[in-house]
Amino acid sequence: MELSSDPDYVFTVVTGVIGLALLFQVKNSRTIAILIVPILAIVEDPFFLVFGLLWFAPMIYMPALAFDEFDQRPLFGKWTKRGWGTVLLSLFVLMNMVDTGLPDMATEGQLVEEFESDNDALDQIIADCEAESDCSFPDGLPEEGSESDVETAWEISSMEKNIAYLGLLMLLSSVIALVGTATGRLNIGGLTPTMAGVVLVGVWWVESFLFTMVTHGGINLEELYLLPVSGVMLMTIHGLYTISPASQE
Incomplete structure:
Protein backbone atom coordinates (compact mmCIF):
# COMPACT_ATOMS: atom_id res chain seq x y z
CA MET A 1 0.00 0.00 0.00
CA ASP A 104 -3.78 -4.91 4.85
CA MET A 105 -3.68 -3.86 8.49
CA ALA A 106 -6.01 -6.70 9.47
CA THR A 107 -4.24 -9.49 7.59
CA GLU A 108 -0.61 -8.41 7.42
CA GLY A 109 1.84 -8.19 10.28
CA GLN A 110 3.09 -4.81 9.17
CA LEU A 111 2.01 -1.62 7.46
CA VAL A 112 4.28 -0.76 4.53
CA GLU A 113 4.58 2.78 3.24
CA GLU A 114 6.46 3.83 0.13
CA PHE A 115 7.90 7.31 -0.29
CA GLU A 116 9.40 8.81 -3.42
CA SER A 117 12.95 10.11 -3.32
CA ASP A 118 11.83 13.67 -4.07
CA ASN A 119 9.52 13.78 -1.06
CA ASP A 120 10.31 17.00 0.80
CA ALA A 121 9.74 15.32 4.16
CA LEU A 122 11.83 12.23 3.40
CA ASP A 123 14.60 13.07 5.89
CA GLN A 124 12.05 13.49 8.67
CA ILE A 125 10.29 10.27 7.67
CA ILE A 126 13.55 8.34 7.89
CA ALA A 127 14.41 9.94 11.23
CA ASP A 128 10.97 9.12 12.67
CA CYS A 129 11.25 5.50 11.57
CA GLU A 130 14.77 5.10 12.96
CA ALA A 131 13.58 6.48 16.29
CA GLU A 132 10.95 3.74 16.73
CA SER A 133 11.75 0.12 17.55
CA ASP A 134 8.72 -1.19 15.62
CA CYS A 135 9.66 0.52 12.35
CA SER A 136 12.16 -0.80 9.82
CA PHE A 137 13.31 -0.38 6.22
CA PRO A 138 12.57 -3.64 4.33
CA ASP A 139 14.83 -2.73 1.40
CA GLY A 140 17.34 -0.82 3.47
CA LEU A 141 18.17 2.84 3.11
CA PRO A 142 19.30 4.11 -0.31
CA GLU A 143 22.82 5.37 -0.71
CA GLU A 144 23.38 9.09 -0.42
CA GLY A 145 22.51 10.81 -3.68
CA SER A 146 20.44 7.86 -4.86
CA GLU A 147 16.99 8.48 -6.34
CA SER A 148 15.58 5.20 -5.08
CA ASP A 149 12.28 5.21 -3.22
CA VAL A 150 12.22 4.47 0.50
CA GLU A 151 9.97 1.89 2.13
CA THR A 152 9.11 1.86 5.81
CA ALA A 153 7.41 -1.05 7.56
CA TRP A 154 5.54 -0.55 10.82
CA GLU A 155 4.74 -3.59 12.95
CA ILE A 156 1.07 -4.05 13.78
Missing part, protein backbone atom coordinates in the same frame (compact mmCIF):
# COMPACT_ATOMS: atom_id res chain seq x y z
CA GLU A 2 1.45 3.35 -1.01
CA LEU A 3 0.74 6.27 1.24
CA SER A 4 1.97 9.82 1.37
CA SER A 5 3.04 11.69 4.47
CA ASP A 6 3.18 15.09 2.77
CA PRO A 7 0.95 17.62 4.52
CA ASP A 8 -1.78 18.57 2.09
CA TYR A 9 -3.49 21.40 3.88
CA VAL A 10 -4.64 23.02 0.63
CA PHE A 11 -6.80 19.99 -0.15
CA THR A 12 -7.98 19.85 3.46
CA VAL A 13 -9.00 23.51 3.56
CA VAL A 14 -10.69 23.48 0.16
CA THR A 15 -12.58 20.27 0.92
CA GLY A 16 -13.61 21.61 4.30
CA VAL A 17 -14.88 24.88 2.86
CA ILE A 18 -16.84 23.10 0.13
CA GLY A 19 -18.31 20.64 2.62
CA LEU A 20 -19.38 23.37 5.03
CA ALA A 21 -20.88 25.43 2.20
CA LEU A 22 -22.96 22.45 1.12
CA LEU A 23 -24.03 21.62 4.67
CA PHE A 24 -25.16 25.17 5.41
CA GLN A 25 -26.70 25.61 1.96
CA VAL A 26 -24.65 28.67 1.04
CA LYS A 27 -26.02 30.39 -2.05
CA ASN A 28 -24.31 29.25 -5.28
CA SER A 29 -22.17 26.82 -3.28
CA ARG A 30 -22.26 24.19 -6.03
CA THR A 31 -21.07 26.60 -8.71
CA ILE A 32 -18.31 27.96 -6.48
CA ALA A 33 -17.20 24.44 -5.55
CA ILE A 34 -16.93 23.32 -9.18
CA LEU A 35 -14.89 26.42 -10.07
CA ILE A 36 -12.50 25.79 -7.17
CA VAL A 37 -11.41 22.42 -8.60
CA PRO A 38 -9.37 23.89 -11.52
CA ILE A 39 -7.75 26.35 -9.10
CA LEU A 40 -6.81 23.49 -6.80
CA ALA A 41 -5.39 21.61 -9.79
CA ILE A 42 -3.08 24.54 -10.52
CA VAL A 43 -1.84 24.59 -6.92
CA GLU A 44 -1.53 20.81 -6.59
CA ASP A 45 -0.92 19.13 -9.93
CA PRO A 46 -2.55 19.35 -13.39
CA PHE A 47 -3.54 15.68 -13.12
CA PHE A 48 -5.56 16.61 -10.05
CA LEU A 49 -8.12 18.21 -12.37
CA VAL A 50 -9.28 14.75 -13.44
CA PHE A 51 -9.26 13.32 -9.93
CA GLY A 52 -10.79 16.49 -8.51
CA LEU A 53 -13.78 16.45 -10.83
CA LEU A 54 -14.39 12.75 -10.21
CA TRP A 55 -14.08 13.18 -6.43
CA PHE A 56 -15.77 16.53 -5.88
CA ALA A 57 -18.62 16.28 -8.41
CA PRO A 58 -20.50 13.51 -6.55
CA MET A 59 -20.01 15.26 -3.21
CA ILE A 60 -21.24 18.56 -4.62
CA TYR A 61 -24.39 17.25 -6.30
CA MET A 62 -25.43 14.48 -3.88
CA PRO A 63 -27.20 16.79 -1.39
CA ALA A 64 -28.87 18.71 -4.21
CA LEU A 65 -30.42 15.51 -5.53
CA ALA A 66 -31.46 14.40 -2.05
CA PHE A 67 -33.52 17.47 -1.11
CA ASP A 68 -36.19 19.25 -3.11
CA GLU A 69 -35.36 22.64 -1.58
CA PHE A 70 -32.12 22.76 -3.55
CA ASP A 71 -34.14 23.03 -6.79
CA GLN A 72 -31.79 20.68 -8.63
CA ARG A 73 -33.40 18.82 -11.52
CA PRO A 74 -32.43 15.24 -12.39
CA LEU A 75 -29.08 15.21 -14.19
CA PHE A 76 -29.44 15.49 -17.97
CA GLY A 77 -33.20 15.73 -17.40
CA LYS A 78 -33.45 11.95 -17.29
CA TRP A 79 -34.43 9.36 -14.67
CA THR A 80 -35.11 10.60 -11.11
CA LYS A 81 -33.21 12.64 -8.56
CA ARG A 82 -33.22 9.68 -6.19
CA GLY A 83 -31.75 7.45 -8.87
CA TRP A 84 -28.97 9.87 -9.78
CA GLY A 85 -28.34 10.56 -6.10
CA THR A 86 -27.84 6.85 -5.51
CA VAL A 87 -25.40 6.62 -8.42
CA LEU A 88 -23.32 9.56 -7.19
CA LEU A 89 -23.38 8.33 -3.59
CA SER A 90 -22.24 4.87 -4.70
CA LEU A 91 -19.44 6.38 -6.79
CA PHE A 92 -18.30 8.57 -3.91
CA VAL A 93 -18.30 5.70 -1.41
CA LEU A 94 -16.46 3.45 -3.87
CA MET A 95 -13.76 6.05 -4.54
CA ASN A 96 -13.17 6.55 -0.83
CA MET A 97 -13.32 2.92 0.26
CA VAL A 98 -11.63 1.07 -2.59
CA ASP A 99 -8.16 2.13 -1.42
CA THR A 100 -8.76 1.55 2.27
CA GLY A 101 -5.79 0.17 4.16
CA LEU A 102 -7.91 -1.80 6.63
CA PRO A 103 -7.58 -5.19 4.86
CA SER A 157 0.09 -5.35 17.21
CA SER A 158 -2.72 -7.82 17.83
CA MET A 159 -4.88 -5.06 19.29
CA GLU A 160 -4.36 -2.93 16.18
CA LYS A 161 -5.30 -5.90 14.01
CA ASN A 162 -8.50 -6.31 15.99
CA ILE A 163 -9.35 -2.65 15.42
CA ALA A 164 -8.77 -3.15 11.69
CA TYR A 165 -11.11 -6.16 11.73
CA LEU A 166 -13.66 -4.03 13.56
CA GLY A 167 -13.40 -1.41 10.82
CA LEU A 168 -13.95 -4.04 8.13
CA LEU A 169 -16.96 -5.40 10.04
CA MET A 170 -18.37 -1.87 10.28
CA LEU A 171 -17.88 -1.40 6.53
CA LEU A 172 -19.58 -4.66 5.58
CA SER A 173 -22.47 -4.37 8.03
CA SER A 174 -23.15 -0.70 7.23
CA VAL A 175 -23.29 -1.34 3.47
CA ILE A 176 -25.67 -4.29 3.97
CA ALA A 177 -27.82 -2.26 6.37
CA LEU A 178 -27.87 0.78 4.08
CA VAL A 179 -28.84 -1.20 0.99
CA GLY A 180 -31.37 -3.27 2.92
CA THR A 181 -33.12 -0.36 4.63
CA ALA A 182 -33.01 1.87 1.53
CA THR A 183 -34.71 -0.79 -0.58
CA GLY A 184 -37.14 -1.80 2.16
CA ARG A 185 -35.85 -5.38 2.25
CA LEU A 186 -34.42 -5.08 5.76
CA ASN A 187 -36.83 -4.08 8.49
CA ILE A 188 -35.30 -3.94 11.95
CA GLY A 189 -36.91 -1.79 14.59
CA GLY A 190 -35.08 1.51 14.98
CA LEU A 191 -32.64 0.85 12.13
CA THR A 192 -32.75 3.57 9.48
CA PRO A 193 -30.56 4.34 6.47
CA THR A 194 -29.19 7.33 8.36
CA MET A 195 -28.04 5.11 11.23
CA ALA A 196 -26.35 2.79 8.74
CA GLY A 197 -24.70 5.87 7.21
CA VAL A 198 -23.29 6.89 10.60
CA VAL A 199 -21.53 3.53 10.85
CA LEU A 200 -20.35 3.82 7.24
CA VAL A 201 -18.66 7.20 7.70
CA GLY A 202 -17.29 5.89 10.99
CA VAL A 203 -15.09 3.54 8.96
CA TRP A 204 -13.11 6.56 7.72
CA TRP A 205 -12.47 7.67 11.28
CA VAL A 206 -11.46 4.18 12.40
CA GLU A 207 -8.93 3.93 9.58
CA SER A 208 -7.56 7.41 10.28
CA PHE A 209 -7.22 6.66 13.99
CA LEU A 210 -5.63 3.27 13.34
CA PHE A 211 -3.07 4.64 10.90
CA THR A 212 -2.07 7.28 13.44
CA MET A 213 -1.89 4.63 16.14
CA VAL A 214 0.32 2.27 14.09
CA THR A 215 2.75 4.97 12.96
CA HIS A 216 2.83 6.76 16.33
CA GLY A 217 1.71 9.94 14.61
CA GLY A 218 0.27 12.93 16.42
CA ILE A 219 -2.98 14.72 15.72
CA ASN A 220 -3.23 15.09 11.96
CA LEU A 221 -5.03 18.29 11.02
CA GLU A 222 -5.32 17.03 7.45
CA GLU A 223 -8.02 14.63 8.58
CA LEU A 224 -10.31 17.46 9.68
CA TYR A 225 -11.79 17.48 6.17
CA LEU A 226 -13.56 14.27 7.19
CA LEU A 227 -15.91 16.28 9.42
CA PRO A 228 -17.76 18.23 6.69
CA VAL A 229 -17.44 15.37 4.19
CA SER A 230 -19.02 12.97 6.69
CA GLY A 231 -21.78 15.51 7.21
CA VAL A 232 -22.46 15.77 3.48
CA MET A 233 -22.66 11.99 3.17
CA LEU A 234 -25.07 11.68 6.09
CA MET A 235 -27.12 14.58 4.76
CA THR A 236 -27.39 12.81 1.40
CA ILE A 237 -28.29 9.42 2.88
CA HIS A 238 -30.91 11.01 5.12
CA GLY A 239 -32.47 12.92 2.23
CA LEU A 240 -32.41 10.06 -0.26
CA TYR A 241 -33.59 7.17 1.88
CA THR A 242 -34.74 8.12 5.39
CA ILE A 243 -37.16 10.87 4.38
CA SER A 244 -40.28 9.66 2.57
CA PRO A 245 -39.27 8.45 -0.92
CA ALA A 246 -42.29 10.25 -2.36
CA SER A 247 -40.52 13.56 -1.81
CA GLN A 248 -37.49 12.47 -3.77
CA GLU A 249 -39.06 12.12 -7.19
